[in-house]
Structures are given as C-alpha cells and as structure tokens.
Amino acid sequence: MTLPPLSIQDLAPISQGYSTQDALARTLDLARLGDEMGFSRLWYAEHHGMASIASSAPEILIANAAANTSRIRVGAGGVMLPNHVPLRVVETYRTLNGLFPDRIDLGIGRAGGSDGLTLRALRSTGGEDFPHEFAELLAFERGGFPDDHPLSRVKVVPGEIDLAPIWLLGSSGASAQMAGQYGIGYAFASHFSPTPAGPAFEAYRSAFRPSDQFEKPHAILCVAVICAPTDEEAKHLSKSMELTWLSLRSNNPQKIAPPEAADAHPWTEAERAFVESQSNLWIVGSPETVKAKIEEKLAETAADEVMISTTIHDYDKRLESYRLLKQVWG
Template sequence: MPEENPLNQSQKQLNDIPLSVLDLAPIVTGGTPSDSFRNTLDLARHAEKWGFNRYWLAEHHNMPGIASSATSVVIGYVAAGTSKIRVGSGGIMLPNHAPLVIAEQFGTLESLYPGRIDLGLGRAPGTDQTTMRALRRDSRSDGQDFPEQLDELRSYLNPSSSAGMRVRAIPGEGLNIPIWLLGSSGFSARLAGQLGLPFSFASHFSPDNTLPALEVYRSNFRPSEVLDEPYVMVGVNVIAADTDEEACWLATSMEQQFLNLVRNRPSPLNPPVKNMDELWNPFEKATIQQQLRTSIVGSPKVVKEKLQAFLDSTQADELIINSQVYDHKARLRSYEILSGLK
C-alpha cells in the first residue's frame, strides 16, 4: 500500500467518490478477440447498471492478451451498446498517432454519443520498441514532443486558441471532449497540473511512483477553464470474490500475466493455478509482488478495508478499477461486489 497520506487533508470516504472501470479487453487462453469484445460489452452494460461512473479502454499493441489495440473502434462499440455511462480511453498513446486523426476520431465519437466521451492521453508507446517503430514509422517520435502534440490536438478541438488555422478537425472542432493526461511517473503529472487538466495515475502497475506523482500534480496545479481545483483518478487492481481464498486463486491469472511480461513472453490471460510457487522463482516472485503491491484481493470485507486505506493514502477524487480475471462470470462478480461496497 502507499504510505499514509502526507497531506493534512480531510479524509475521503469510499462512499464519497465515483468508481470507474478500466478494461484491458483481455484475451484469455482458448478465447478469441471476438469473445473479448462480447465480454467487454457485457461488462460495460453491467457496470452501467451497477452505477460505475466511466468505462475506459486502453491502447496496447502486439499483446496476445489484450484486444483493445484499435481503441477508438472499441470505444464506439461500447458506447453504442450502453446509454449513459461515460466511455473513453485509458488511454490513447498520442505519440503513436497524428493529433489530427485523434481529434477527428474522438470528434466522431462525441458527435455520435454526445456528453459521454472521455479522451485520456498517454505518451508511452503501449508496446515494445520494435512495434513502436512499426506504428510511428519515424524513429524520432519518442514521446518527448508530447506537450507539442497535445497542444496541436487541443487546438483542433478549440480553434479559437489558434486563429487562422488552415487544417480543421471535422468533426471535432468546437466540441467539448474532456481531455485527461495519464501517467506512471511525474512527467504527465507536472504537465497536467500546469495546464489545469484532470490527471489519472497508473498505480495498478507503478505503485512506487504513486504518491510522488500525485504530489507533483497537485503542487503544480494551475486553475484553468477546465478545472478550478486538481482532480485525480487513480488506477488500482482489484479482484473481489465471496471468499479470500477464491479471490487469491483468481488473482493468479493476473500474476501469471505479469510473470510472462517479466520473462518477455506476453501471452493470453491464463486460467488460475493453485500454487504460483511452481511457476516463478524467488526473484520473479519478489519483483512481481512489488509491482502489484497496491493490488487489492479478497472478500468484500477485506476489499472494502483495503480500498479505503488506499483512498486514505492517495486522497483520490475517483478510483478506476482494473480486474484481470480469467472467467468472465467471476470478473462480473468482482465488479458487482465493488458496486455494493459504496
């Protein structure tokens, strides 16, 4: 868990904040991307019914276990199959794309589903270096020009800031599409603060940087026409089940996924196993447990206590929950339990 909240802020309660869903559209062993997309829409419909605030999908490439590479397309699919939950990207990796293309894609989504689309942006590739080069073509595009790309994208959506533009995003121009910056370090945290934008931090895979990045964001925040005060959403892995034993068993699928990444052998999401010690060595175990140390796994009582402790330390304004569970019904049950904790 992150350390105790260093700021003298009034403590927030779980009941006070929205919960949202981060879906990596997992492809499971023995399954297909078609299965993943059906499960994604089914989860989104349940999340809407259970009162979750937003439903985000993430851009990853060359990953056998993640189906959401064409993120904008999947967002449209989910938005079309739901009616009120916000749907967006967690996130679009902007250096992989021309800003004009993203402005047009999300302008199209916002035109189709007005008032429901979020545009979360990251500067990492969402893949390995070889695939990054295949995506970007230009090896000089390494994310260092992310602030300039962001400025260009925002100018297409708000042309009043760039009078006389000869290139226009249609659809996109003049639409109110909330832009979030996403990060796992301090770079985007500082930029989001300076621009007065909402910030989402990936604590679900970068726990050590969580509190430092949130402090960077809050200390650099400048009010803007978007926000008067900082707004932080923090990502966290949660796997809930009716018993602690079942939840720990289900969580071995996520642990295997991280183990395969450590071994540079990304794979589909595997079924749970009884004993992870038969799969990893002591060094791998220590590495993965450190990376997953903010993950919350257990029965409803345990999850509620640990999630409140996580909120106490981060003082997040919103939590976005990732649940990598092999069995779709068990994954639904995990989110159902979460919805009942508030």
C-alpha cells in the same frame, strides 16, 4: 470518510480457452454491468502486440460500448499519443462526442504501449516529443496556433463539436504538473506503477489552472483489484496475474492463464521474487478487505475517483469482482 465514485478500466483481456472474438464480445457484458450498477466511467486502454489484450483500438470499443449503454461515460484510458497524429485524435474524439454527447472522455498517455518493434511498425515517436505533440493537439482544439503558423489554416472537422474532456495519464508523476497547468483531468496508474501517487496528486493540484473543461482539479487513482466472496478465493484467482506478469517480463505475452496453471508452473526463485514484488501492487480479497485497502490509498491521495482494473481468467468471475466491490462501496 465519504467514498468517491468508482469507475472501470477495461483492457479487453483474452483468456486461454477463449478466442479474441469472445474477449471482444465480453467487453459489452462489463459495459452493461457498469452502466446498470452506477459506475461513473469506463475507459479502454491502448496496447499493441500483446496476446493477452484486445484493446488496440480504443475508439472502436468506445463507440460499441456507448451505443449499447445509456448513462456511463466511456473513453480512452488512454490514447498513446506518440502513436498518432494529433489532428487525427481530435477528429476522432470530436466525432465520438458528437455521436454520444457528454458521455465521452479522452485520456492521453505519453508512452507507446508496446515493444520497440511494434512501435516502429506504428511509426511511433516513442514519447520523446510528447510535450510538442500534446501542445499541437490542444492547439487544434483551442485555436492556439499563432496566426503565422502554417497549421493555423487547417480546418478541423467535424466542426461545431467540442473535443471530449481531456485527461492526462501518468505512472511516475512526470505528467502531473503538465495536467494541472493545462487545466485538464489527471489519472495515476497505481495498478502497475510502484511510485507513490500522493506526491503526483499534490503536484497536479498545486499547478492546476481552471479551464473551460475543468473548473477544479479532478484526480483519478487507478488500482488493480481482484475481489471474490472470500479472501481465499480472491487469492486463488490472482494466480492468473502472476503468470501474466511473468510472461510480460520475459517479452513473451500469453493469453490469461487459469489459476491452476500457476500451481503447475516450475517456479524459479527469481521468478517468485519478481511476482511477489509485483503483487504488492494488487488489491486482493473479499469485498470488505478490498474496500479497506482502497480506503488506505484514498487517505494517502484524497483521490476524487477510483478506477478499477481487474484481470481474471474466468469472465464471469471478473464481472462478479466488479459487482461485489460496487455493492460494498455503495
């Protein structure tokens, strides 16, 4: 099997014992590692109101990473469109594309990425009107408004700069056909979604129509990975993820706990069952183990690219996880 390129998704995780400023500073360590080791792209996800995640403003992280690297593509994975005015998104990502030509990506998500109260504070539409919002964003970029539409007279600036390539993100397959029909890229969030990715990829490719940005379909599979020198160490490091998901389930997000905190936690039977069901989505092990498990997913999806999302309490161990996988991947 010819292995597809590897990419990185960064949530800017905040670990216990560290400040948020520390977490933001460490995003550059991962960006530079990805740039040096030949990862294809680096995406920052938009989340709000979560104590464990510092990536509430992806466009700022994108600009910082792009300014401190030379090759890797940097983008949003993604902008949660219901939280934003479409015109503002077009302006922002045209500006980034002007500053860093041919290195910026614009991933678009249809969810809000937070709890109901926080989304209310963001004036989020909640995703109910996403098809209209997305069509409006494309119309600003592609000149798709009818002549008699009032927004057809809006001058989008900066001018003479194209919008960064657009990717539609999905976790259930609902966005797959839309991405294909619009002729844009598609990324499936297997790192948190139990829905099989294969049918979504098939729907995307079947519906695909070539566009100026994408001559052919390009589907990214995002997976959660924890890689360490041995299976045993990787399993130990993954215990931090157990408490992270447990806190999310209880609507009480906390900073990423060290693995030892999971050993000390007084697990109930229900909590343990929940974590075990969630951990089925994680790929945990030595480089050889992780590579083999990703290859199984590739056989099911024929993904054009694999994006790795890694959450580990120790920032250096997190970097090591990406390094080990890239070395064995080739």
